Amino acid sequence: MKKGKKLYEGKAKIIYASPQKNLVIQHFKDDATAFNNQKKAKIDGKGILNNRISEYILSNLNQVGIKNHLIKRINMREQLVKAVNIFPIEFIVRNIAAGSLCKNLGIEEGTTLERPLIEYCLKNDDLGDPMISREHILTFNWLNESTLDLITGECKRINDFLQGLFRGVGIKLVDFKVEFGKTSNDEVILADEISPDTCRLWDEKTEKKLDKDIFRKDLGNLIEGYQEVARRLNILHQQPVLKPISFPKPKEVKIKKK
Ligand SMILES: Nc1ncnc2c1ncn2[C@@H]1O[C@H](COP(=O)(O)OP(=O)(O)O)[C@@H](O)[C@H]1O
Numbered sequence: 001m002k003k004g005k006k007l008y009e010g011k012a013k014i015i016y017a018s019p020q021k022n023l024v025i026q027h028f029k030d031d032a033t034a035f036n037n038q039k040k041a042k043i044d045g046k047g048i049l050n051n052r053i054s055e056y057i058l059s060n061l062n063q064v065g066i067k068n069h070l071i072k073r074i075n076m077r078e079q080l081v082k083a084v085n086i087f088p089i090e091f092i093v094r095n096i097a098a099g100s101l102c103k104n105l106g107i108e109e110g111t112t113l114e115r116p117l118i119e120y121c122l123k124n125d126d127l128g129d130p131m132i133s134r135e136h137i138l139t140f141n142w143l144n145e146s147t148l149d150l151i152t153g154e155c156k157r158i159n160d161f162l163q164g165l166f167r168g169v170g171i172k173l174v175d176f177k178v179e180f181g182k183t184s185n186d187e188v189i190l191a192d193e194i195s196p197d198t199c200r201l202w203d204e205k206t207e208k209k210l211d212k213d214i215f216r217k218d219l220g221n222l223i224e225g226y227q228e229v230a231r232r233l234n235i236l237h238q239q240p241v242l243k244p245i246s247f248p249k250p251k252e253v254k255i256k257k258k
């Protein structure tokens with residue numbers, strides 16, 4: 001598929017125009033950033049893994065009726081998606097305390113929350129994506145009440161589905177961030193990506209981190225963590241171990257004399 005012009009370049013992805021009206025191409029880069037762009041690195045293969053994992057999750061969500069922007073993956077790094085106007089809000093769903101919840105409120109990391117907690121942040125890098133309340137969203141008309149309620153409901157459904165999906169492969173879904181937008185038909189749908197860049201995923205038994213915290217906190221090899229997630233979801237191409245071919249010794253052929 002021929003890419004059109006670059007429409008937007010973010011920290012982890014690039015959005016290109018596509019030949020089809022109302023569709024755009026989402027390209028996954030290898031760039032990793034953390035702490036509002038203060039820590040940066042290029043990690044070979046991250047974009048490929050996130051493209052595949054996000055495709056898998058969004059197509060599964062689609063099958064359970066959670067509308068989203070994914071049309072199809074078109075190559076190792078790119079997917080065709082519906083173009084949307086992204087709402088300027090990041091929706092964060094938490095099941096276990098980690099990250100800014102611990103830092104800002106002094107909750108101990110790993111505390112299981114009695115019920116999923118939804119937080120809203122303004123999507124604005126210059127302001128450091130500040131946390132906002134429902135009242136801020138309504139006061140400044142970033143979303144109307146019915147859209148906010150609809151998205152909040154979708155966040156809970158996405159959480160239920162993802163918790164089950166990951167629990168089935170021995171992973172705890174600690175928290176995740178999602179973005180929504182409006183299509184040209186005024187439909188409100190899930191957009192962006194769901195991947196180990198945007199979720200906290202811990203191994204059920206060891207609580208080993210399999211997500212971007214590996215990069216944030218220098219905990220080891222990020223690609224190994226992401227590959228582990230893909231392997232458990234059964235979407236990683238396994239390289240067969242090639243054994244050297246052993247030929248049997250030729251047998252002596254006895255020719256009968258006539
Ligand atoms: N379907 C879509 N249509 C238009 N924009 C999208 C779509 N899905 C995601 N985006 C936006 O494209 C950008 C993706 O690049 P990313 O590197 O994640 O950016 P950022 O640095 O802003 O997080 C994001 O700003 C995201 O909101």
Ligand SMILES: [Mg+2]
Binds near residue numbers: 010011012
């Ligand atoms: Mg982003």
